[in-house]
Amino acid sequence: MTWLADTRTSYDTVAASYAEFVSGALDKQPHMRAALALFAAEVDGPAVDVGCGPGHFTAHLASLGAEVSGIDLSPAMVDLARQTHPELRFDVGSMTDLALPAESVAGVLAFWSLIHVPDESVPVALGHFRRVLRPGGLLVIGYHVGVGTRLKTQGYGGHPMRVHVHLRQPWWLAKRVRAAGFTIEAEWALNPGNEVSQAILFARASV
Ligand SMILES: C[S@@+](CC[C@H](N)C(=O)[O-])C[C@H]1O[C@@H](n2cnc3c(N)ncnc32)[C@H](O)[C@@H]1O
Numbered sequence: 416m417t418w419l420a421d422t423r424t425s426y427d428t429v430a431a432s433y434a435e436f437v438s439g440a441l442d443k444q445p446h447m448r449a450a451l452a453l454f455a456a457e458v459d460g461p462a463v464d465v466g467c468g469p470g471h472f473t474a475h476l477a478s479l480g481a482e483v484s485g486i487d488l489s490p491a492m493v494d495l496a497r498q499t500h501p502e503l504r505f506d507v508g509s510m511t512d513l514a515l516p517a518e519s520v521a522g523v524l525a526f527w528s529l530i531h532v533p534d535e536s537v538p539v540a541l542g543h544f545r546r547v548l549r550p551g552g553l554l555v556i557g558y559h560v561g562v563g564t565r566l567k568t569q570g571y572g573g574h575p576m577r578v579h580v581h582l583r584q585p586w587w588l589a590k591r592v593r594a595a596g597f598t599i600e601a602e603w604a605l606n607p608g609n610e611v612s613q614a615i616l617f618a619r620a621s622v
């Protein structure tokens with residue numbers, strides 16, 4: 416699949432500059448910290464950060480006491496995450512083919528990673544999230560709210576990229592999350608009112 420290869424290559428290219436870009440960002444993001452704190456408090460068992468990038472959120476969750484590992488499509492991101500956080504486990508993998516056993520985790524965090532999965536493959540990724548989660552397990556998705564798809568051709572210091580960013584309407588994602596076997600508990604709007612805003616969706620794997 417071209418989009419998967421393009422996304423992988425793009426994030427391999429920007430891994431180091433992305434890590435710099437997000438370094439310390441959480442200090443200025445109280446709502447993001449609150450979402451991660453809620454995740455850590457609610458998840459009672461192993462958790463996985465899917466699309467973990469350089470592992471900054473994985474490490475933050477671990478610092479809050481979560482038993483968490485990370486998975487990312489980009490080998491360079493995973494190398495960086497392993498170097499930066501040698502005490503944590505990171506693996507290369509795609510959410511469209513998640514290599515975890517059924518009902519093996521109590522929490523899945525997917526922060527700004529499902530944004531790169533095209534519409535037709537979103538049910539595949541959500542199906543994997545549901546399969547690997549225990550009944551009652553928590554799924555938290557961070558995403559861009561908006562309409563349409565943007566092709567990002569450079570980023571994080573001007574490096575070349577070829578990555579599609581799919582903006583989504585809350586109703587569109589909610590419908591697919593429910594169809595995958597989840598109950599939606601809450602959705603937080605971050606910087607609402609902007610042309611492209613952010614949202615964090617909290618859903619529970621149906622029992
Ligand atoms: C915008 S970054 C987000 C990183 C981190 N979660 C954050 O919110 O800062 C997107 C990350 O998702 C990863 N990614 C994209 N598609 C993926 C897929 N199909 N499976 C797993 N990871 C993926 C990319 O390699 C990249 O590290």
